[in-house]
Amino acid sequence: MAFPPVLRLAFVAGRVYMHGKNFEAKTNSAKLFGINDESAARWTGYPLLKALAGVGLIVKICILASSSAGNSAFIATERTRLLIDAGLSRRELKKRLAAIGEDIANIDAVLVTHEHSDHTNGLSALVRGAEGRSLPVYLSCGTARFVDWGECAPPVESFQAGRGFTVGDFDIASFTIPHDAADPVGYTLTAEGIKVAIVTDLGYVTDSLRVHLRGADMVVLESNHDLEMLRVGPYPWPVKQRVMSRRGHLSNEVAADFIRNDLDTRVSTLVLGHISEHNNHPELVRNLASKALRGRELFTRLVVAEPGMQSEVFCY
């Protein structure tokens, strides 16, 4: 929706201001408006500012899929629509985008985290389906060498892992993550003063990750397996070793440790995803993470991305 630049500026300034306030101030503001403790957890002052400015959302995010069966996330401003990974078929991506009112034909670019098939299965079909329209694909130099494009030759924008770049409205930072892929990265995407981090498929939490996640408004983090379920589960021992290794996946316990020790107080929504269907259960993830959040007395909203399902739409 178009709206006057002055109101837009006031809205964004208000958001930044409210996010900068500490947790107590947010709660007190919420109480002033008669908002109870539970909804205070979600209070940021934005809805009021939004209403005053008469604007819609500024940044829209949806986790289209998050599990070893396929990963893709949608993030957009009014003008720029991106996918992070394309681990679903084009048809499924189209369907899930349509479910949130988005047209696959309007995607401006795809960012890839690494070459594993659960992140790239639908990539070449997505690019082919763009039908003459340029659909740039951003991926690290090492990952670029491992993606099989088949017949199509998309405009590939490869970058050194750790480098930042801009796509439309988004300032994007990439950072290396420890995982058994060629050159895997996590991303933070910032637009309109809102910073979103997407980090899955990593064996442990690095110092660089801690730094990059500072100041994020929304974090999508892996909580892949319950260690005990993995130990007694159906995977062959070498696969179990791989998953548990420092180039494997984050366990629920390590994700909870991250919440306890490192989660920035600014994070208003934490999505835990890439949950194993064989070695984990969403309720285990929820219980452990909720406990860790309570221990910090954070008002961060916890969302567990159920395997196979697309998430709600998050609006900022």
Ligand SMILES: [Zn+2]
């Ligand atoms: Zn994966």
Ligand SMILES: [Zn+2]
């Ligand atoms: Zn992977």
